[in-house]
Amino acid sequence: MTANEITFYVISGCLLVAAVLAVTTRKIFRAAIWLLFSLVGVAALYFWMEVEFIAAVQIVVYVGGIVVLIIFSVFLTQQTGKEMTRAPLVRIISAVFAVLLGFLLTWLQINHAAFTPAGKPFNWDVQNIGSQMLSTGKSGYALPFEAVSILLLAAMVGCIVIALKSPDHSSNNHPTDNHSPNKNNIE
Amino acid sequence: MSYASYIALIPLLPLTGFVLLGLCGKTMFKRTAGIVGTVLLFIAAILAIYTAWQYFFVNGKVNGVYEPVTALHFQWLSFSETLHIDIGILLDPISVMMLVVVTFVSLMVHIFSLGYIKGEIRFATYFAFLGLFTFSMLGLVIASNLFQIYIFWELVGLSSYLLIGFYFDKPSAVAASKKAFIVTRFADLGFLAGILILSFYGESLDTGTLVQRLTNLQSPQYLAVTTASFAGITALSWGLTMVFVGGAGKSAMFPLHIWLPDAMEGPTPVSALIHAATMVVAGVYLVARLFPLFYINHASLIVVTIIGAVSALLAALIACTQTDIKRVLAYSTMSQIGYMMFALGVSGTGDNSQGYTASMFHLFTHAFFKSLLFLGAGAIIHVIHSNEVKDMGGLRKYMPVTHATFLVACLAISGIPPFAGFFSKEAILHASFLSNKLIYAIALFTSGLTAFYMFRLYFLIFWHKTTERAQLHNEGSFIIKGPLVLLAACSVLAGFIPFGTFISADGKPHESAVEFSFSVAPVLVSLAGILLAMWLYKNETALPRKLAASLGVAYRIVFRKLYIDEIYLFITKKILFNLIGRPAAWIDRHIIDGLMNGIAAATSKISFAIKGIQSGKVQQYTMYFLGGVLALTIVFLYLWT
Amino acid sequence: MKQELAVILLIFLLLFIKLGKKEWKNERLLTLLNILLALNLVSGFTGNTSGNLFGNMFRTNELLIFEKNLLNLGTLIISLQSTAWLKTHKHVPEFYLLLLSTLLGMFFMLSANNLLLFYLGLELSGIPLAALANFDLEKRRSAEAAMKFIFSSAFSSGLLLFGISLIYGLTGTLNFPDLAQQLTGSPLAIFSFLLFFSGLAFKMSVVPFHFWTADVYEGAPVAVTSYFSVISKGAVVFVLLAVLYNVFGMLSGVWYNVLFLLSVLTMLTGNLFAIRQQNLKRFLAFSSVTQAGFLLVGMSGQSPEGSTSVIYFVLIYIFSNLAAFGVISHVSAVTGKETIDDYKGFYKTNPVLSWTIAIGVFSLAGVPPTAGFFGKFFLLLAGAGKQHYLLVSIAALNIVISLYYYLRVVKAIFMDNNAEPIEKLSLPVSAKIAMFICLGGILVTGLASGAYQYIHSLMQ
């Protein structure tokens, strides 16, 4: 087993363990940290695959952006030290069952497909990515780029509208709702 | 030889009366409705008599027989190339005779009704219905097509229904009208089935063609109808028996007679017309019309004979015990029609067709004296306002004309010479004597009974003890008395018509063969009956009661009309309503409808049962999502490939 | 591309309005926007060219243009209908901005000739919608709806992406025409197809991927609900149609069975859940689930007639659903009443609105002479195209079940008595215009065969 291989297994192992912990630990802050580790692990995997650019993007966006965002929202909404309530046992059991079954099925299919590597070296460079990203010709990605920019704009506007506390309603701590909770049920 | 010009008027005139009086009788003919109806009928009667004169005496015989003449004929409803209902007018001896009888009796009843029904609010309606009846009856007798008979058969049933229920606010009248219609309708079902059977094999609905084809032993139709069979009985027997069932219903033959006594709820003149003289003999007329067919089918003829004889006897027995004047007359009618029936039953054709002639003869004479009896009873009821004989008595002093005519009628029905009944009844007795001694014995016995119960009635009404009611009123106007006298005259004279020369089974005339010596026994029997009645009922004595008591159970059974009504009631109420109707309605509402509703209810149940799936928890939703994908994967990768 | 550019133009216009100093009054802004949307719709019909752009990543043809016009039309109607609600809303420009970006997303999705653009379009039409669902900012249910939608949608796009990644792994291309040739019936291809399909089926509310539908429809503002049920769904139907026929054509044996199974499930489940709903929005949600089932029946026909009938049905569905939703939206905005019981006796006070709902509902139910009848008839006829009658029979019976609850609404409105019926309401002008468009559409589209013939002519 080469060092390369060992590195892979170590990274993968850490990544998966961190991921498992991220979805099982009962302290939310720890969960966020495990998630961070897991995402870093993914970045490491990219490094291992020699796709450094993506690894960088991964770290910048996820670690620098999303995880921070998550942690902020944790602070905004929760006492960090408190243990989270566990889901009902039935749900956990069925989730385990469903997930295992799903994994099994998926893995069976993937394994069965027997992909044959092309055996060619993977040549990419940032410049290439950059020029393709803004090219409108064949295998150019200008249009997706524009689309995603609109998406980001829309998401931003949406976030502002939703998350910003409107000053007029600051006093309104008890949201009103026209419906009593059970009105939609006819028993 | 053209009859069409005026003969169609005979039925159409009463119809005009019906339409005219029915549509605008209330507004236009408030008082004159009766006059209008009567005048129209008067014209019809004149035409009928003229027709008879022309038929029998002007046109006369062709090749020694009176030819059937189809005076008018058009296709009314076509079923197929061979089967179609034709409306037509067929003149032959019996239909011409019936024309006369119907129009004449109807005219008498019309006139009588002018007095009888006066003051009634629905005066116009009454005459309209009478018109309708007369029209239907005429249509029936002149029918050339079997289905035409059926059509008018139903229509006379309707008129009967309407007239019985004329006093519609009396629940008993309503019930009686209902009963009459339903019982006859039941019988009509038989008639209809008979028509279906005969027409299918005979491939025609025309009476003449049918008779001609099915009596021709070489015709394919004859072969078909005699070879086809169901339950071991040939189609011909089935068809004729079924037709006879229809006739028996209309003619109140045992056991379909139960409607007739109840039908007396109608106005008495109506009873005289419909339930004595005309409609009830339609059954006899029907059998006579198809007589050649019956004749070749011995089985059905036996049925006719037996039913006729049994009816005659039973009705006479029951009549002896009844106290309602009209009911006695009703049973008497039934008994007399029984006579006519078995007379047909024992008849042969050709030279042997005495029974046929006798039957028709009796039909003819009976029409006069029985309507006379009813009208007499009507006159009495008009005065007494009761049907019960116990309210009458000693009326001979107060109602002399009625008394006299009633006596004539009683003598006529008892078969005392020289009244009309004597001749016709002797002919029947003679025919049965020649054919079957048992029938003859029954007939003779019944004849005695007839004399007994008629004179029982006579003595109870006109002699016996005078009641208070009897003294209250006078006899009534000329309008009431006139028809009585006319009919009495007919009852006396009708017997002298040489009937055999006009009517016989095959159209060939034959002389009446009754010998004087043969008549002795029946007359004696009748006289014995009369004397017995006189002894028991002329004065008020305890004898009748004692006699009844000594007869005990037998008397009770007869008094309760053999419990036939109760049996019917049991069948209809308990079986039809409770065992079929009610379950049918229940099943429909609860099982079939319940099934339909059940489907809806089950859907809604399921809907509620599965609502928990939509739990409102987004994690479960995602789990279902994954579950769905996995299930699809399993199905399409492993199961459904 | 012109239609997309027009929408982008509008988006930027809204951005400037929002960022600009001038304070716009809602009424004027709404009028302006409605006019602009109308212009947008009109312009969509003219001067379009077919062809491919951006290195074949983007394609357009007459059919796509027509489909986009339909979506434009629906958006315009919804906009006209929601004035009563938006008049008092604080974030009108943002609302429209988000709405139009989702529309743009759908356009991209429709025109995508490439999985990446397709995916982006899908997300662009999904993520802002989640924000829109939350636009009743003070309502608990609105927040709940948005949350349910974003998580369900995230999960579904996760599966979809996984499927796309496998497809990519199998074929090495993202280009639709290439994919169509390379995707064969290998198990992994089928598996990745199922993942992909489920992601779209989610948007179309196909059972068992429909669970979000009712909750989101109920919680979201009515305008957004209409948008969900008509535009979003319609776009996905168009896309699915194109994708199934063009990309997964080689797998048609598989997806016919998938459609068969899911359409039966969808119709049944939608019906069974709709039967006992009290809340009208929830009710319409399940009814739209059922309609999705019928659409699948038509899709399974695999013929030009099948595609035609599906698109035709969407057109009719826009009119019918919006006719009903339009009134409900107004009533909800003015009185806050949304349950069927509230609508008892509605006919006594608001006959015109009652008839509008009734006609809409009849059209949804598929009763002639409304267009819905024609739509359903042709869908089912197309579904029988391969002489498979079982599916059509099941669908026909489901139509009967669905009639029960549609008629239940009519019954409540017309036949039931109510001590306190909803008071007399009058629609704003814009909503009236919308109403007439819808009713006109319902009555004309079916009886005049033009629309169907036109769509059919595009199917070459």
Add this chain to the structure above:
Amino acid sequence: MIPLSHILFVSTALFFIGVYGLFTRRNLITMLMSVELILNSVNINFIAFNKYLYPDKLDGIFFTIFIITIAAAEAAVAIAIIINLYRSHQSIDVDDAGEMKH
């Protein structure tokens, strides 16, 4: 040389770990974290396929970049919604937001 299937194993495992988290976490923010895991697993797939199978083109890489971007946007909107939900429900427990059902 690590076979491709091992990398795919990792990504698949990561995917289902994320799914498990999404199924069982009651805290909305942790659910969001699970979603991120799911998206990451897809990214790994894309990169791996691109590198090992189709090194000629950069489709996988681009897809990944866009997924990351969209993940960010999605996360942002989701967090905004969560915050709004928290404001109205005073809770970010997913089961507390289950008013609408049946």
Add this chain to the structure above:
Amino acid sequence: MNLSLLVIIPLLTSLLLLPAKGVKQVRLVALLGAAVQFAFCLVLLYAFVQERSSGNNKAFLFETDYSWYAALNIHYHTGVDGISIAMLLLTAVVVLAGILVSWRQASNSKEFFFLLIFLSLGAYGFFISLDLFTMFTFLEVAVIPKFLLIGIWGSGKKEYSAMKLALMLLGGSALIFIGLVGIYMHSSFNGTHTFDLTQIAQSNISLAVQKIFFPFAFVGFGIFTALFPFHTWVPDGHSSAPTAASMFLAGISMKLGGYGCLRVATFLMPEAAHYYSAVIIVLACVAILYGAFATMMQTDLKYMNAYSSISHCGFVLLGIGMLTKTAINGAVLQMVSHGLMTALFFAAIGMIYDRTHSRQMAELGGLLKIMPFISTVFVIAGLCSLGLPGLSGFVAEMTVFMGAWQKAAAFYRIATIVACASIVVTAVYILRAAGAAIMGPVKKIEYNQLTDASWNEKLAAGVLTTGILIMGIAPFWLTKLVSPATETIMNKITVLVNGNII
């Protein structure tokens, strides 16, 4: 003769109703519309007879054919034969009478008349259509107005009944739909699928296919015409409906089913009709007798008439099931007759109900004294129902019996006799109803204040009664009208069936 006028006139009428103001204008417009339509139908009859007597022997006359949905080969194809003419006349008469009867409809009269007219539009369109799609469309058009009419203006448990009726009828049309789709898919004319009736009739569908789709089409249409056991909408629907709607329901709507059974199911799939004839006959006989017995137990007049409709419509199905020319003729006659008779019956019951506010036989009584006109109408309708000669019922029933009797096998014989037996039961329930409600003593004193029929009611009853009488007294013209059309159907059946058997 442009047949489309039959659809256009009601359409215009209903459109004219929209701007009409007030009850008076509304009902006037409705009446005018119905009268014009009636007149047009008479003109059509005249033209038809003229055309036929001038030797035009085409199966359908006055055909017009427009392509509608060209892509699916759907046409708007109209044309009439004798059967359709009879049905159109029936519809026109019933519509006219129905509008007259509802003259005093006060609440929401505009919508009421609108729906009535719209319902009739569906019926007219149905009867003139020669394209299955068009036909089906018109059939469904006629359903929803019934639902609304019953639910809004009905009485009793109206919502339940309306719902039940609508669901069962639309369930029926779902079955019809399946049948139509099957026919369409297996028809081929010049290489394309077609909905055109005349073309399908020429493209012989294989027996195996017919066997599958005939039951769908037949049962589907059968539900409309109260095929046992799918008849349960009939009692509830009819009894809850307002008078005019009851008349339309029983008089027109149920005929749609019978006509469809004949024109679509039997005509297009004759071999299957032959194959299934025993089943049809058994069901029809059950409906006839069992319906009659169930009728006997009803205490509510409307229920009684509704149940009797089940029994009477059984004759239609029996006639069709027997597959002889006479029997099919009879089925058509029975449709016309039952339409007129039952409409008259419902009209009379409605008039009684309007005055006494009761339909229970036990509560009524002696009405003949208080309202002689209405009572007479009631009795006439009853007599027609029990098949009295001189009224239409007799003609129709006898034709069915005669036709049924043409089949000599014992099974058919027994079926015929069973059907015949119903005439007795019919008499029982009709007389029972008449005896209880019309005759007898007056049960309530306040009834004595009630008035007899008003002019509009008299006119309505008069129109229907005239129809009944014309048909009852002079049936020959009607059979002459219908016979050639049934012959066309029969020829097809005979040829195919014989061809197969031999």
